[in-house]
Amino acid sequence: METLRPVRRTLLRDTAYEAIRDAIVRGDIPPGAPVRDADLAERLGLSRAPVRDALSRLGGEGLVESKPQSYTRVTRLVxxxxxxxxxxxxxxxxxxxxxxxxxxxxxxxxxxxxxxxxxxxxxxxxxxxxxxxxxxxxxxxxxxx
The missing domain is CATH 1.10.287 (Helix Hairpins)
Structure with a gap:
């Protein structure tokens, strides 16, 4: 039993963030591509709430850009x-x-x-x-x- 260690707790929003960020960095979601929380949630097998949180965080980091009621897309590279x-x-x-x-x-x-x-x-x-x-x-x- 000495080899058992506490399991790292992960939040779904963090899991969504890492998955989406990695897809953007790998180029699986290319610069300029639209991203929709419903589509991402379905692909990740999550509800929309953690995906929206992840997209908000990615927006704060500059990886995605949004215009309310219009679009959310991967930021184009300059x-x-x-x-x-x-x-x-x-x-x-x-x-x-x-x-x-x-x-x-x-x-x-x-x-x-x-x-x-x-x-x-x-x-x-x-x-x-x-x-x-x-x-x-x-x-x-x-x-x-």
Whole structure:
């Protein structure tokens, strides 16, 4: 019984958010594509309420845009904005790495190597969602440190 651990509680709105976000990031729902809460709810096997919550959160993050009583769609990419955002992310990741490295312990390195292996394997399979999760895990170690 010592191996039993508490089960992570997840809210349906978080599950919907992750599924829709991942579909947008993978390109399964392309930029400019309309998104309808009823359609997404049916595809995800959820009610409309958690999907609406997820779309609201994605709107706050800029991944979807809405005009009340008119449309909700995946935000179109603007090349200049993408370059600007990439530059900011790159600078933040560099700062996190420079700050964290002196504080890393062996366990951190082990987690980072495992995440890097998962990334390489996922990329080799073309599994973008898994590669992104592995990349997030590697960077989470640096940010936590």
């Amino acid at each position: 090349p200049g904005d993408v370059r600007d955002a990439a530059a900011v992310v790159r600078a933040m990741q560099e700062l996190a790495a420079r700050t964290a490295v002196p504080h890393l312990v062996d366990a951190d390195i082990t987690v980072m190597r495992a995440a890097n292996d998962r990334f390489r394997e996922a990329a080799g399979r073309g599994d973008v969602a898994e590669a992104l999760r592995a990349d997030d895990r590697l960077h989470d170690v640096l940010v936590a440190a």
